[in-house]
Amino acid sequence: MKWEHILKDYLTYLKLERGLSINSINSYELDLLKLINFLKVKSILATPLTIDQETLQLFLYEIAKELNSRSRARIISGLKSFFNYLIFEDYRKDNPTDLIEAPKIGRKLPETISVEEIDQMIAAIDLSKAEGERNRAIIETLYGCGLRVSELTNLKISDLYFDEGFIKVTGKGDKQRFVPISDYNIKYITIYKDQVRCHQEIKPEASDTLFLNRRGAQLTRAMIFTIIRQLAEKANIRKKISPHTFRHSFATHLLENGADLRAIQQMLGHESITTTEIYMHVDRTYLREVLETYHPKKT
Structure with missing residues (x-):
């Protein structure tokens, strides 16, 4: 059986x-290619x-010469999944990756930015x-909503339930x-939708899409x-900022201000609470302040 057919x-x-x-499927495909x-x-x-x-x-x-340990671990995980699929479909009886160990990697903490830095980027617009x-x-x-970039680009006008205070993602x-x-977030979406977007010539397939290009x-x-990269540069912010940075910051700031981890999980759309727990990395100084403020035997 040829690789192209089974792939x-x-x-x-x-x-x-x-x-x-x-995006996940594309990653699996690229690694197998x-x-x-x-x-x-x-x-x-x-x-x-x-x-x-x-x-x-x-x-x-061979790939270890050009890829870091995190990328190699991802590829090994993808290979294990692929050969497990072959076993599941009765193409093979064994998984040749069973004895291959992935490199140990530290858990990468999310990059975050402060509210002040977000305000600086907005001021640069x-x-x-x-x-x-x-x-x-x-x-x-x-x-404001902690969205993934694909969730933002796919957001529809029909997904906006402003009267109820929700959006469907x-x-x-x-x-x-x-x-x-x-209400703050609703205000700026409404300004864009009612004062800018409504004056555009819109392609038929994008008639319900909220955010449009020129x-x-x-x-x-x-x-x-x-x-986002251009705004960060204009605001003179040296951190490496991506759309996901705002999602990380959304979760981290909610947690720091006392939000329940389960509620954050639901808002982010994580299937497992384990994924959300990465946001428990909150700054040690903050944790020390919590201890000194709230512990009954603080003095």
Whole structure:
């Protein structure tokens, strides 16, 4: 069986059976394509049904020259998943990755920015330009609702339940959740929607999409990254800031101000509370202040 055929079936399985997002599926595909390319370059005649542990180790030694431990661990995890799929479909009886250990990696803490830094970025927006109000609404929504970048770009006007104080968000695996939205955030979305967006010529397929580019089409993930990077530069913020930084900051600031971890989990759309617990990294100085303020035997 050829790699291309089984890869196509595997990607369909990831989409339909496991309900993974397009971005996750693309990552699995790219990692397996690295393996396929390695086999071609080295002229190794191995199929998905015959490849063995030794060949996989050679591949991993090769990629270790250019990838960090976190990336290698991700690839090994993806290979284990792929061969488990082959066993599940009765293509193989064994998993050649069973004895391959992933490199140990430390848990990476999320990058966050302060409310003051967010305000600096918003102040850097040129509201005299047509896209100014849109960009302000984007920043306020990323931070105010803790959205993933794909959730923001896919947000529809029909998903806005402002009277009830919620927006409907479609997350990973097309799972939907209702996220509360503040009056402050509603204000800036409404300004953009009613004073800027309504004057655009909008492409038919984007008629219900909230955030549009200058051509009246849905904004891309790459464009959101560009907007944020440029604003950070204008605000003279040296940190590496991405759309996800606002999501991390949203969760961290809520936690620091006493929000319940389960509530944060629901707002972020995490299936497991373990994923949300990464936000328990709150600054040690803050934890010390909590101890000194609230512990009954503080003196």
